[in-house]
Structures are given as C-alpha cells and as structure tokens.
Amino acid sequence: MKNGQTxxxxxxxxxxxxxxxxxxMIGMEFAEHAMEMRAxxxxxxxxxxxxxxxxxxxxxPYYSLRLLPYIVPHITTWKRRVLREREFSDEHxxxxxxx
Amino acid sequence: xxxxWIVVLGTVFIYAAYNFYAKRIxxxxxxxxxxxATPAKMYMDGVDFMPTSRNVLYGxxxxxxxxxGPIVGPITAANLWGWAPSLAWLLIGVSLIGWVSDYSAIxxxxxxxxxxxxxxxxxxxxxxxxxxxxxxIFFYLLLVAGAFMxxxxxxxxxxxxxxxxxxxxxxxxxxxxxxxYKWKMDLVLVTGIVVVVTLAAIMLGPLGAVNAxxxxxxxxxxxxxxxxxxxxxxxxxxxxxxVMTVTDPTIADPRIPAPNAEGVRPSTPSYNAxxxxxxxxxxxxxxxxxxxxxxxxxxxxxxxxxxxPVNYIGFWITxxxxxxxxxxxxxxxxxxxDIGAFALEAVKAQxxxxxxxxxxxxxxxxxxxxxxxGSISGWHALIGxxxxxxxxxxxxxxxxxxxxxxxxxxxxxxxxxxAVSIAGAGGGAxxxxxxxxxxLSVVFGSSFQLFGTALGFGAFMVIVLTVTxxxxxxxxxxxxxxxxxxxxxxxxxxxxxVTSMVLTMLLVLTxxxxxLWQLFGAAxxxxxxxxxxxxxxxxxxxxxxxxxxxxxxxxxxxxxxAATLVTARNLFVTIVPQGGSAAVGAWAMIIISLLLFVTAxxxxxxxxxxxxxxxxxxxxxxxxxxx
Numbered sequence: 001m002k003n004g005q006t007x008x009x010x011x012x013x014x015x016x017x018x019x020x021x022x023x024x025m026i027g028m029e030f031a032e033h034a035m036e037m038r039a040x041x042x043x044x045x046x047x048x049x050x051x052x053x054x055x056x057x058x059x060x061p062y063y064s065l066r067l068l069p070y071i072v073p074h075i076t077t078w079k080r081r082v083l084r085e086r087e088f089s090d091e092h093x094x095x096x097x098x099x
Numbered sequence: 100x101x102x103x104w105i106v107v108l109g110t111v112f113i114y115a116a117y118n119f120y121a122k123r124i125x126x127x128x129x130x131x132x133x134x135x136a137t138p139a140k141m142y143m144d145g146v147d148f149m150p151t152s153r154n155v156l157y158g159x160x161x162x163x164x165x166x167x168g169p170i171v172g173p174i175t176a177a178n179l180w181g182w183a184p185s186l187a188w189l190l191i192g193v194s195l196i197g198w199v200s201d202y203s204a205i206x207x208x209x210x211x212x213x214x215x216x217x218x219x220x221x222x223x224x225x226x227x228x229x230x231x232x233x234x235x236i237f238f239y240l241l242l243v244a245g246a247f248m249x250x251x252x253x254x255x256x257x258x259x260x261x262x263x264x265x266x267x268x269x270x271x272x273x274x275x276x277x278x279x280y281k282w283k284m285d286l287v288l289v290t291g292i293v294v295v296v297t298l299a300a301i302m303l304g305p306l307g308a309v310n311a312x313x314x315x316x317x318x319x320x321x322x323x324x325x326x327x328x329x330x331x332x333x334x335x336x337x338x339x340x341x342v343m344t345v346t347d348p349t350i351a352d353p354r355i356p357a358p359n360a361e362g363v364r365p366s367t368p369s370y371n372a373x374x375x376x377x378x379x380x381x382x383x384x385x386x387x388x389x390x391x392x393x394x395x396x397x398x399x400x401x402x403x404x405x406x407x408p409v410n411y412i413g414f415w416i417t418x419x420x421x422x423x424x425x426x427x428x429x430x431x432x433x434x435x436x437d438i439g440a441f442a443l444e445a446v447k448a449q450x451x452x453x454x455x456x457x458x459x460x461x462x463x464x465x466x467x468x469x470x471x472x473g474s475i476s477g478w479h480a481l482i483g484x485x486x487x488x489x490x491x492x493x494x495x496x497x498x499x500x501x502x503x504x505x506x507x508x509x510x511x512x513x514x515x516x517x518a519v520s521i522a523g524a525g526g527g528a529x530x531x532x533x534x535x536x537x538x539l540s541v542v543f544g545s546s547f548q549l550f551g552t553a554l555g556f557g558a559f560m561v562i563v564l565t566v567t568x569x570x571x572x573x574x575x576x577x578x579x580x581x582x583x584x585x586x587x588x589x590x591x592x593x594x595x596x597v598t599s600m601v602l603t604m605l606l607v608l609t610x611x612x613x614x615l616w617q618l619f620g621a622a623x624x625x626x627x628x629x630x631x632x633x634x635x636x637x638x639x640x641x642x643x644x645x646x647x648x649x650x651x652x653x654x655x656x657x658x659x660x661a662a663t664l665v666t667a668r669n670l671f672v673t674i675v676p677q678g679g680s681a682a683v684g685a686w687a688m689i690i691i692s693l694l695l696f697v698t699a700x701x702x703x704x705x706x707x708x709x710x711x712x713x714x715x716x717x718x719x720x721x722x723x724x725x726x
Contacts, residue, residue: 012152012154018154020158021155023158024155024160024161025162025414026158026162026411028155028162029159029162029579032401033403033407035145039146077144079351080143081145081146084147085218089218
C-alpha cells in the first residue's frame with residue numbers, strides 16, 4: 001500500500017480512509033521492517049557492484065558494467081539512503097512504538 | 100458524574116481545540132503549504148523517506164504513541180488525586196500543549212530536511228544539547244522499564260487469574276512468528292487462531308473461581324488454584340518468609356490489598372497490615388524473572404521471531420478490549436446507569452505542605468508528571484521527528500496526523516479514567532480492570548463481569564508487557580552503542596541485555612513503583628519541554644510568533660523541574676531510611692532525578708541564549724540565512 005502511493009485530488013472514500021488507517025495501525029510496522037531488511041541486503045549488493053560510485057571500489061568494473069542495466073533504477077535512492085547522515089536512533093531497533 | 104459527561108466533555112474540548120486553535124496555528128503561524136516539497140518527496144529513498152497517505156500515517160502515528168502511557172497515568176493520578184483534577188489536566192493539557200508538541204515536532208523536522216529533533220537542537224541551540232537529549236533517552240528507558248516491571252511483577256504475584264493468559268501470549272507469539280514467516284500461512288487465519296486462543300486464555304483465568312455466595316474466590320477455579328498452588332510451592336523455598344520487606348508510602352503497590360467493607364486493609368502473605376510492610380516473597384521474584392525472561396527473548400531474538408508477533412497479538416487484544424469498553428462507556432448511562440455513575444471521589448485531598456517522614460504528593464507539580472502521555476509526551480515528539488516527519492506527503496497533512504493522533508490518544512486516556520472512576524474498590528490496575536469489566540458487562544450482559552474483569556487485567560498486562568519487551572531491546576542497543584567502545588563486552592547483546600535488566604531490577608526492588616512512574620513521567624515531560632523549547636527557538640529563528648509554543652515550554656519546564664526535586668525528596672525521606680537494596684535503588688533514583696534536573700538546567704540555559712541570539716537577528720538576515 002505504501003509503495004508508489006500518491007494522494008490524488010480526489011479524497012479517498014470513508015471506507016478507503018478507514019482501511020488505510022487500520023493498515024497504518026496494524027500492518028505498517030511489519031511492512032517497514034520488511035523494507036528495511038530488504039534495503040539492508042540490497043545496499044550490500046549495490047555496494048559490492050557499484051560501490052565505486054560512493055568511493056568504495058569492491059568489484060572490478062567489468063562486472064559492474066554487466067550488472068549496470070539492472071541497477072540503474074535503484075542507484076539514486078540507494079545513494080540517498082547510504083550517504084545520508086544517520087543517527088543510531090534511526091535504526092529499526094529504536095522504533096519503540098506505544099508510549 | 101457519569102460516563103456520558105466524559106464523552107460530551109471530551110468531544111467538545113477536542114473539537115474546539117482542533118478546529119478553533121490548532122487549525123489557526125497551522126494556517127497563520129506555521130503556514131503549512133501543500134505545494135511545498137516535503138522531505139519525503141525530496142529525499143525519497145524507498146525506506147525511511149517515503150511519501151505516505153495521511154490516513155495511513157495517522158494510524159501509524161497513533162499506534163506508535165498510544166499504549167501503556169495514556170492508560171497507566173490516568174489510573175495512577177485518579178487514585179492519588181481523584182478523577183476531577185485528572186480530567187481537567189487531560190482536557191486542558193491536550194488542548195493547549197499536547198497537540199502543540201506532537202504537531203510542531205513533526206513540522207519543525209519537515210522544515211529541516213527531515214532531521215531529528217536532536218540534530219536540529221545541535222544546529223539551533225548548542226552541540227551539547229544533542230548529547231544531553233541522548234542521555235535523557237537512556238534514563239527515560241531505565242525508569243519506564245523499572246516502573247512497568249514493578250507493576251507487572253506485583254500483578255502476576257497478586258492475581259492468580261492473570262499469569263495463564265500471559266504465558267499463552269508468549270506461546271502464541273512464538274507460534275504466530277513460526278506460522279507467518281516460516282510456514283507462510285495466511286495472515287487472517289493466523290490472526291484468528293492466535294488472537295482467539297490468547298483471548299480465551301486471558302478470560303478463562305478466573306473460570307470457576309466463584310464461591311457459594313457468588314463472590315470471586317481464586318482458590319476455587321482450576322486454573323487460578325493451580326497458579327496459587329504453584330506460588331505457594333515457590334514461596335516454600337524460604338518457608339513462606341519474605342526475601343526482603345519494603346514499604347510503599349503511596350499505597351499503590353498492587354500487593355497491598357484493597358480496604359474491606361470497614362475501610363481496613365487486611366493482612367495477607369504479601370502485606371503486613373500492622374507494620375504496613377510489603378513482603379517480597381520468592382513468588383514475586385519468580386514472576387519478575389518470568390517477565391525478564393519474556394523480555395529477554397524479545398530483546399535478543401530476531402524481531403520477527405517473537406517481539407513483533409507478540410505485539411501484533413497484543414494489538415488485537417487491546418483494540419477489542421478498548422473498543423468494546425468505549426462502547427460500554429457510551430451506552431452505560433442509557434441502559435445501565437448504575438454502572439455509568441462514578442464511584443471514585445472527585446477530589447482527594449493531598450497536603451500542599453510536606454510532612455516530616457511522609458510522602459508528599461502536591462497536586463502541582465506531581466499531577467502533571469503522573470499523567471504524561473495522555474496530555475503531552477516528549478517521546479511523541481522524538482518519534483514524530485524521526486519517523487512520521489519523513490513520510491509526510493504534504494505539509495498540510497501534519498496537523499491531522501500529528502495533532503489528530505494526539506487528540507485520539509487523549510480519548511484513550513479518558514477511557515482509562517472512566518474505567519478507573521466507575522469501579523468501586525481496589526487500587527491502580529485492579530480498579531481499572533474492574534472498570535473495564537463493568538463497561539464490558541454493559542455490552543455483553545451482567546454474567547460477563549467476571550470474564551470482563553479478567554480481560555481488563557489481561558489487556559492491562561498485555562499493553563504494558565508489549566512495551567516493556569521493546570524497551571529492553573532499545574536499552575541493549577543504546578548501552579552497546581554508548582559504552583561499547585570503552586567496555587567492548589557490552590557490545591555482546593546478551594551481556595548488554597542482562598546488564599539493562601539488572602539495573603532495572605535494582606530500581607524495582609525499592610518496592611515503590613509510583614516514584615519510578617513519576618520519575619519516568621518527569622523525564623518524559625522534560626523531554627516534552629525540551630522539544631517545545633527547540634520548537635520555540637526555531638519559531639524565533641524563523642521570525643514567527645513563538646507564543647503558542649513558548650508558554651507551554653515554560654509551564655512544562657518549571658513544572659517538571661519541580662517534580663524531579665519533589666520525587667527525590669520523597670525517595671530520600673521515605674525509602675532511604677529503610678536501608679538494604681531498597682535504599683540502593685532509592686539512591687540510584689535520587690541520583691538520576693538530580694542528573695535530570697542539572698542537565699535540564701543546562702539545556703534551558705543554552706535554549707535561553709539561543710532564543711536571545713535569534714531575537715537580535717533582524718528579520719531579513721534571518722530569512723536570508725534560512726534561504
């Protein structure tokens with residue numbers, strides 16, 4: 001529900017709004033955690049293949065170029081994620097919900 | 100007074116505050132603009148920064164901020180000062196301060212590239228503010244873990260109908276994780292199985308525990324009598340003697356029995372009515388260890404394996420209990436006026452002046468830290484700036500998400516106040532459970548009272564336990580992150596988890612969980628004051644009118660500073676003289692409260708200087724610097 005979601009000019013129906021509210025309460029934590037796990041694995045893969053883009057050359061450029069067509073769509077968001085200044089409280093373990 | 104009045108007052112206050120005050124601030128001061136790009140759009144990375152529908156975020160933010168805090172606070176406050184002061188603070192606090200904190204923290208983070216409040220304070224106020232905020236978080240976690248562990252251990256030891264449901268919650272948590280993630284079973288089916296089984300286990304705790312006169316007798320039921328037998332066997336290790344004795348001058352410990360018809364508290368194995376000493380029996384320590392074991396699993400296993408499924412089950416149990424109780428509160432005045440009427444006194448007199456050797460609980464400042472999350476909470480601001488602000492799709496969603504979730508949480512606190520106010524006798528959690536039982540009996544009939552009360556106890560335990568298990572998870576990461584470099588052994592998650600638990604138990608063994616709760620509330624409210632201070636300084640820097648955040652900042656700051664000193668005084672006067680481990684825990688709490696006081700003074704001074712600095716910068720220069 002979260003990916004690619006945009007708020008159009010048309011207001012969601014009450015039923016749709018309720019569904020979204022319930023998803024936010026019940027499922028979003030699961031979805032976020034799954035995405036974080038996937039992102040951490042993908043980050044490793046990206047670092048291995050195109051790490052030289054952020055100054056960490058790991059794989060010889062030949063293989064990086066072979067994989068490049070598959071990686072291109074993710075490069076921008078990956079670089080944002082990896083190069084962003086982080087605090088340790090950003091980690092999922094700090095998502096202390098419910099106080 | 101009855102439940103309907105609370106519904107009416109709550110509706111009027113929330114409607115007026117949201118529509119006539121919050122919307123005006125959003126429109127005229129913050130000037131939220133749907134056309135401005137939010138960090139979620141500018142820095143979209145598919146994980147942390149992600150534009151999300153405001154309905155989803157509203158649910159997510161509400162779920163993130165609403166659980167044990169808004170329930171435990173009003174219960175404790177109503178027992179200490181009566182329902183009227185608690186109601187007044189809940190309604191006025193959320194209307195003038197609570198939503199301001201949640202909403203403003205989100206908007207300040209949105210206007211600062213999605214940075215957290217600590218990062219913003221580093222930039223706006225002083226570098227050390229960030230460090231101090233982190234130390235606040237650790238103390239906050241330690242205190243809340245102690246407060247929650249204390250009340251849960253007492254409850255499990257005192258109420259034989261409660262442990263079975265909690266044991267089943269743990270088993271079902273494991274099973275849910277296995278079924279969902281390993282066996283890939285359907286979510287609806289898994290939800291149906293684990294929630295129904297856990298609910299049934301919670302409600303069956305007092306099954307058959309009714310004597311010939313129709314009154315609750317836990318020695319009669321098969322499940323509760325088995326637990327009583329087990330407790331006796333554990334107590335037999337010391338021949339029924341106490342491992343240690345403590346006194347609770349606030350009389351809030353669940354091991355202290357409720358007064359009988361003559362208004363006298365009887366002696367029990369856990370409580371000596373003559374000396375007013377609470378006996379810490381081996382069974383109490385066993386249940387404390389059980390809870391630590393439960394939390395240990397949640398803190399060290401992969402989050403999907405245990406902590407997350409337990410939270411998921413807990414969410415449904417809480418939702419069902421709270422939902423039906425709310426329905427009961429609305430219906431009670433029409434179909435069961437006897438239940439809807441308040442039995443708790445409106446105002447309980449507490450001395451404004453301290454008496455030598457006695458606990459001192461003046462309405463100001465102690466009410467304002469005892470009820471924290473239902474009115475205002477610093478934790479919300481931290482969560483809002485780290486999570487919600489990075490997912491806001493439009494700036495104009497900030498108010499319905501941040502403010503809306505805070506107002507909704509306030510209704511949860513009002514419901515807890517209703518439950519505790521309609522119950523006739525008992526204290527703390529017992530009164531809350533009895534109130535929930537009464538409200539559920541409005542919906543499901545009088546015969547449901549027994550099971551409804553068990554569900555009240557169960558839901559209370561579930562709400563508190565699901566938070567506590569995560570607290571230990573956060574504590575072990577915090578500990579290894581801070582001290583891991585100098586003490587590498589703490590990088591081991593098992594060592595850091597056990598260390599966190601030992602520190603927590605040291606506080607629990609003082610036997611005075613109310614002080615722990617109030618100190619936690621003070622730490623929480625100080626964080627709220629500091630987040631409001633950051634908002635105030637930011638407003639000043641932006642040359643906006645800071646009044647709507649400045650006055651709440653001053654009120655919360657002065658109130659919570661005073662509360663830390665009063666709590667330190669209470670500990671020194673009433674617990675330290677007891678000696679033993681109670682005194683060690685009390686000294687630890689006194690040191691923490693003084694540390695909170697001093698660090699808050701430092702942040703306050705830095706904030707004042709930053710405020711003065713930005714006051715002297717001309718409007719044009721400030722705007723240019725921001726651009």
